[in-house]
Amino acid sequence: MENKLVFATNNAHKLEEVQAKVGNIFKIVSLAEINCNEDIAETGLTLQENASIKSQYINKNYNLNCFADDTGLEIxxxxxxxxxxxxxxxxxxxxxxxxxxxLLKMRDITDRAARFRTVVSLIIDDKEILFEGIVNGKIRETPSGNDGFGYDPIFEPDGYDITFAEMSLEDKNRISHRGLAMEKLIGFLKGI
Structure with missing residues (x-):
């Protein structure tokens, strides 16, 4: 197997996080690098469905081994x-x-428990395998930190007193939902 996988995303932050996690084991290739300019519609009603839609699209239309993810903040x-x-x-x-x-919807709510959940759909040799990563935490009342993206400035993972946006990329990757799902993906790929 060639040590190259298409990651069905154009999100530069995700590509950076995943390549940092994977290191030199695999070269992660973006949609732009395979000249895929289509906007793959995420029409699924679950994270699993959306991840599968994207990976199946790339596999069917480009005949490449690939993976895709979908992530949700669940409050x-x-x-x-x-x-x-x-x-x-x-x-x-x-x-x-x-x-x-x-933050507006959470304004008067005291139970601020939340979790980030990522589902990864990997298609290798036309077979789909799913991986999941979850990190529990809480929603801060105000944003804090300048790193990361999305909801990172308001999500404080359990066991920490800082948000994802206040962590280094290395620290976030070690504990994040995407990092955990990618660890499972990488473990699987190493075993092939």
């Missing part, structure tokens, strides 16, 4: 919202608008 007091709609919770893909909407 207990909001019935696990924004969940599968995390990237467009406010009606746009603007991270700040999405975060502001969460």
């Amino acid at each position: 207990k007091a909001l019935n696990n919202e924004p969940g599968v709609f995390s990237a467009r919770y406010s009606g746009s893909r603007d991270f700040k608008h999405n975060m502001d909407l969460v």
